[in-house]
Amino acid sequence: MTVARIAYETYIRSDAWRNSPSRLLELERSGGLCRLCGRGQPEVRIEIHHRTYANFGNERPEDLTTLCSACHAVVTDELRRRRVQILVLPVLSDTRRCLPETAIACWGVIDA
Numbered sequence: 001m002t003v004a005r006i007a008y009e010t011y012i013r014s015d016a017w018r019n020s021p022s023r024l025l026e027l028e029r030s031g032g033l034c035r036l037c038g039r040g041q042p043e044v045r046i047e048i049h050h051r052t053y054a055n056f057g058n059e060r061p062e063d064l065t066t067l068c069s070a071c072h073a074v075v076t077d078e079l080r081r082r083r084v085q086i087l088v089l090p091v092l093s094d095t096r097r098c099l100p101e102t103a104i105a106c107w108g109v110i111d112a
């Protein structure tokens, strides 16, 4: 495991991240529902996705997106696969709902 990965894992498990005002605001704004498929607990596990790591450790609300674990896995896998492309995730006001299986086609992708 790299030093960066260890730092990431430590932060994601920290109270600083759990209690981050931006994280809590994003959870509140999303109603605790996945921004892509619209599902929530207890049906699915809810996670907060970093749209960018530019402010990692001091995130802004717009840096974060509420996703269920299934959609989060799809997004993360797709971002890794398409390192030279930017996955276009919904903005806060976007009400589209996509299922994880069709999420990539639903969201769209632009070249970086």
Ligand SMILES: [Zn+2]
Residues within 6 Å of the ligand: 034, 035, 036, 037, 038, 039, 067, 068, 069, 070, 071, 072, 100
């Ligand atoms: Zn979802």
